Amino acid sequence: MLSSQCQTPSTFLHQSAYFSAFNPPFFYSTNAIHHRKFHVFAAPIKEKHHLYGHTSATPLQFEDFLQTITTSPKQLEALAEVNRFGEIRTIAEFNRLLVSLISSDEVELAWKLKSTLSSLGLFPDVRTYSILVNGFCKNKAMIEAKIALHEMLENGFEPNVATFTTVINSFCETGRLKDAYEVFDEMSKIGCEPTINTYNCLLKGLCYVGRIEEAYDLLLSVKNSSIKPDIYTYTAMMDGFCKVGRSDEAFELLVEALRMKLMPNVVTYNTLFNGYFKEGKPLCGFGLLRRMRAKKCSPDYISYSTLLHGLLKWGKIRAAMQAYKEMVGDGYRVDERMMNTLLRGLCRHARKEKYVLDDAYNVFDEMRNGRYPIYQESYELVVEAMCCNGRDMERRGFDVLNEMIGVGLSPKTFTFNIAIHALCCCGEVDKALAVLAMMHKHRKARGIPFNTLIDELILQGRVFEAACVYGFALKKGVVPKWKPQ
Structure with a gap:
């Protein structure tokens, strides 16, 4: 148990050397800070009435205390916050100071100041502890958060469900399920009823560490209780199923949520998109996009990019092109990596289905106009696709090859050769x-x-030029079939 005189997990104060009284405002200068000497003087009042008695006005020595603080700009700003609050008369004023410090991420300083409260004639209340617990959770200082929570309980204060849930969620986010369940048990001991948000945190934590069956059992338990699951409950469980390759079961949960008149949000659908992508079922994701629109839920950038990436990875080029057009139509810009992937996929697909070539060239043109960086492999595949397709595309292939060299790229020998062969074939x-x-x-x-x-x-009929090419070939160690006469 931490008393009001004790320290944070690291010792920082020698309390007996500090306060015979506490009656600020705090005064210090920037020069004093740089010289590491801090003197806080009380106003010259003979007697002061506080909430818990009287204090006399004597100089307050903060030198030892503040020597634990470095003089970084951030910490100087935090000290300025302390000075700004001036004289502290009530615990409510002190709590406002704590909120200000924690907003500046100075949780440790806030805890240190809390330990000086008895010298003020003040004692922490439930809000003091709640502010500190939430601040530690925000900064992922979970050991300190747990200590503050235990001190709060031992001093007879009962945290509300929001404070408990914050601590449980922070433990779950770092995979510390044992600690999370210990806090959950503390709730039961004092009769604090969990909410659906509390259960959602535990569900996400269980899924995070791969304990899917336990998570599903918890979901069933919630459904059989007086607490009704919400869409976040179903989304957490769906995400757990998708992470272990069970997207079909995740989809069943989506259908169940709809039957319960819950409204899936874009995060719910994105969870399934990601599951389908991982399992190699991108066309299911394409159907999900249609279902999503039917439910008046607009896809976001993550929806489209996950779907497009999955379709491209698994070779569903025609569907990918359709998804790309819808994505652009909805005002989203595709990133350069995916644009290059789409372009290469279309060019490869054009080897089998020639009609895809127009789409490939249109995407290539959009990339040039949209100032996308075009990768070397993308350029080479465009040249190959144009040169191998016929339909007078060879000239375009020649232009792309020139452009490629113009931007400083060096095509492979194969790319040069295919261009020469194609141009000769079309005269x-x-x-x-x-x-x-x-x-x-x-x-x-x-x-x-x-x-x-x-x-x-x-x-x-250009025999002389043919002879020149023949001579060039001989110099390169190649003997062509034709010989000049």
Whole structure:
């Protein structure tokens, strides 16, 4: 048990050396702070009536106390808060000071000041402890939060359900279920009835550490009690199922929640999107998007990006393109990584289904206009898709290749070769020769389709140029089939 004279878990005060009385305001200067000397003087009043008796006006020495505080800007600001409050006459005024310090994340300083209350002739009340417990939880100082809660109980104060729930939630968020259940048991001992929020915290904690069956048993227990589960109860359990690959059971819970007239929110649906994505069932997510819209719940960025990422990862390119159009139509910007993934997926898909090429080029054009960084592999796949498709797309492929080199990227030999071959096949031998020149500058000319170039030049009656290409091939250690006559 921590008495009002005791310290936080780390010792910081020698109380007997401090206060014969406490009658601030606090006065200190910036220079004093930098010299690590702090003197707090009471106003020259002979006698002061306090809530618990009388105090005399004598200088208050804070030097030892404040030497535990560094002079960082944040802590100087916290000390300024102490000074701003001036004279403390009631516990309500002191509580307001604690709130101010905790808002500045100075929970330790707040606890230290709490230990000086007896010198003020004041004693902490239930609000004092509640402020400190909540402050420790906010800062994830759970050992201190538990100590403050126990001191609160031992001093005869009964925390309300909100304070208990805050502590339980903080333990659950860090996976400390044993501590959370100990606090839950303390609630039962003093007759504090948990709310659905308390159970929701425990549900999330159990799911967080993978104890799914226990979480489901807790859900059943709540359903059989006088407490009605809310949509957050179902969302927590759905998330637990999805994390262990049981999205079908999560979907059943969604249906059950709807039957109970609960309104799923976007977080509920996003939980299922993520589950379907992990399990390789992205088309189920696509159907969920339709169901979501039917229930008047608008998808957010996470909904679309999770769905799109899942569809792309599992090769559902046509559905991904549809989801992309809906996402853009709803005003969301797709990030550069996903745009490049979509573009590459469309280009690969175009090898089998040529009609996808228009979508690929449109996405590529949107990326250029939208100032998205285009990755090298994306450029190369666009060149390949354009060059292998026909329909006069080879010229576009040549332009993309030029653009790629213009932005400082060096295409692979395969990319050069496929462009040369495609341009020759459509009679664009001059552009093919330009690609050969670019390749000679940026890559070793191995594997070049010299025979294709020579054949096309001969076909166009350009024998001299064919002979030049033949000579260039010999220099590179390649002997073409055709020989000049």
